[in-house]
Amino acid sequence: MTITARDIEKTFDRYPALNGVTLEIAEGELLALLGPSGSGKTTLLRLIAGLEFPEKGQILFDDQDMTLAGAADRRVGFVFQQYALFRHMTVARNVAFGLDVRKRAQRPSKEEILKRVDELLKLVELDGLGKRFPNQLSGGQRQRVALARALAVNPRVLLLDEPFGALDATVRKSLRKELRRIHDATGVTTIFVTHDQEEALELADRVAILNLGRIEQVGTPTEVYDAPSGPFVCGFVGAANRFEGDVQAERFTGGGLTLAAPGVANGSATAFVRPHDLVPAADGDGFDVVAHRVTAQGPVVHIEGLTLAGLPFEAHFARENAQGLAPGAKLRLAPSKAYVFPA
Amino acid sequence: MKRATARLATEEPAWIKALILAVVATFLVLVLILPMVTVFVEALRRGVGPALEAIREPDAVAAMKLTLLTAAIAVPFNAFFGICAAWAVAKHEFRFKPFLITLIDLPFSVSPVVAGLIYVLVFGAQGWFGEWLIDHDIKIIFATPGIVLATVFVTFPFVARELIPLMQEQGVDEEEAAVSLGASGLRTFWSVTAPNIRWALLYGMLLCNARAMGEFGAVSVVSGHIRGMTNTMPLHVEILYNEYNFVGAFAVAGVLCGLAVVTLTLKTLLEVAQPHGRVGH
Known part of the structure; x- marks a missing residue:
């Protein structure tokens, strides 16, 4: 089923939670709502579930207007962050609940x-x-029960609020794969909320990035990572070094860095360089840095330090390129790729 | 060298523990146990016969019936009200919430005598509705309805106070889950909310019951002290005592104590039977 949210506005105590949000989720899609806390992502999910109602805008299930329909009439499966299992019922009764109450x-x-x-x-x-x-189960098992309970009613859409937020890293990883497997097995349209960009990129078909009650960008994981629409997305999805500076005649200068900035208007601007896009450079190119911390994390070596201008930076080298690198080492780095946005 | 003992940081030395326990025990004996024993000693001073007679006396029986009737009305009413109030306060957001919570607590902070007087002023012969009530031949003050009303007022907060913190702690997640699975409001209450609050509800009702049977001040003002008609057990005890009928007074008081012990026993059983070991907060 296609779900459409159109020009949604919602405020809590005069504080705007959603500020004109429009989003379309295709049949059978697995979509992540990604954003920092307070970005309105959970509110959007609850509006789709019918647990909240918008002040303005429409929620459509296919062509049917569901904006003001109650949660009980929407046939959605909702998985809560803290699972919200019925504590006095067995696992089987929990799963059967949605059928029992028909x-x-x-x-x-x-x-x-x-x-x-x-x-x-x-x-x-x-x-x-x-x-x-429920209290005889581990966190991961409870999450699975919550998932089974939500799926029992053959929901038209499956909604998950921070589904892995309360789990430890290992369980989280395996449940991610599990969710993907279950999604592929059932084919149900699925939307999940997360603040963890790694989770969103790994799991989702498409990612919608929210900030301050607005959608910043919607796209496939590759799109939002490789072609961020603005400084917020660039800084939020994947790590990035920030350089403040100016653009003159489509060239960015700032923080000891000079870059081509095609299509960017003159004026102050921010440049972003991903850690793995910082590569060793020959003299006359790039900028000088001093490494302060060098840590090997599996195949990748993380180098943290300061530029000559005193700005912190982080670079990721493949291990074979970081032989003999120690704290205190002077390096010359250049960005192989950068993003420049007008400030 | 100091002896290395495994001791919790919060644990006091043995002599302090013993001292505190002794203070508590002395206090309990002086303030709680001695008076209770006195009640039964005084009631049985002239033997079992006169004591039983005092209890079987028609006015005493009428007082017991009235007390049980009052509790039987006040407790279910306040259980219902308490659930509604706790539901409203714990699971919903609205503007006058702090005001409502204060209002629920009012009966605890107002002297019961004042509570009684309020009802006399409103429903009494000289009160706001006095004439209308007389015209329609409805008696509230100096009759059973007044006693029930006063008792309901005084025992208002018990159930609500017991439920509000529990329901706040449980939040609305389970209810929202039930609704999103297609359950109606009523179904959600019976299948999800009620089972989660049943122990606290019973506990609150027991406390409410204990107070309803023992209430003196508010009931005294609205009762009119008509023997065999509007005297509850506590009032009957007072009357007998003022007539120097000590055996009678203490015998009826003994029955009141017995009811209290039954209530407390039920409460203890509840605490033991409860799955999570402890009731309320």
Whole structure:
């Protein structure tokens, strides 16, 4: 099902949470809403779920206007950040809840419900744990139960609010893969909220980046990483070194750096260079730096230090290019690629 | 050399612990246990016979019936009100919330006598609705309805106070999950909210019940002290005592103590039976 949010505005206590947001999510897509806290991403998710209602704008499910429909009438699956499992019910009863509460005419028979619960528990790899209570499960298992419960009603769209936020790094990684697998198996349109850009880039088909209640950019992970629409996206998605300076005649100068800035108007500007785009340079090119910290992280060596202008920088070298590099070493670096945005 | 003992940072030396325990024990004996024992000693001073007779006396029986009736009305009413109030306060945001919370606490801060007087002023013969009530032959003050009203007022906060912190701590996530899975409001309450608050609710109702049966001040003002008609047990005890009928007074007081012990026993059983070990906060 296609979901459209059109010109959405929402305020909390006069503080704007969403400020004219328009977004379209295609049938079967896995979309990430990415942004820092307070960017309005969770609010947008709750508006789509019908847990909040906008002051202005429309929410459409296909062509159907659902702006003011209650959550119970939308048939969405919502997975909460803290799972929100019913603590007094067993895992099986939790998963069955959405079917149990249906009106008699639409409710499947007891056997069908049991069968469906078994299927779902198998899908999330929790078969055999149906009789447990939520407080007898680990965080990752609870998250799977929440997922199975949301999927039980055959939702038209699956919404997940910071689904991995409360889990430790290892569980988080494996559940990410799990979510992708379940999405591919069920084909249900899925939107998840995250503040973790790595998670968004790894998992999603497309990423919508929010900041201060507005959408900054929507695109595939490659697009938002390689062609950021502005300084916010560039700084938020992936790490980047920042250089403040000026553009004159399509050339950026600042922080000891000179760069081509095609199409950028004259005036003050900010240049961004990704750590892996900083490469060793020959004399007469690039700028001088002093390395203060050199740490090997697997195949990549992270170098942190200061430029001669006193600005902090970070560069990532492949390990073979960093032989014999130690703190205190003087280097000459040049950006192989940079982004310049008018300030 | 100092002896190395594994001791918690918050743990006091043994003699301080013993001292504190002794102080608490002495206090409990003097203030709680001795008076309780006195009640039963005085009631049985002339043997079991006169004590039983004092309890079987028609006015005493009427007082017990009235007390039980009052509690039977006040407790369910305040349970219902308490759930509504806690629901409103804990699960919703609105402008006058602090004001509502203060209002719920009002019966705790107002003297019960004042509470009684308010009802006399409003519903009494000289009160605001006095004439209208007389015209329609409705008796509230110096009758059972007044006693129930005064008791309801005084025991207002118990259930709400017990539920609000619990419901606030539990948040609205589970309710939102239920609604998003298609449950109606009523279904959400019965399947999700009610099971989560049932122990605190029972606990609050027990406290409410204890106070409803024991209330003296507010009830005294609105009762009119008509024997066999508008006397509750605490009022009956006072009347007997003022008539120097000590055996009778202490015998009825003994029954009140017995009811309190039943309530406390139920409360303790609740605490033991409760899955998370502790009720409320």
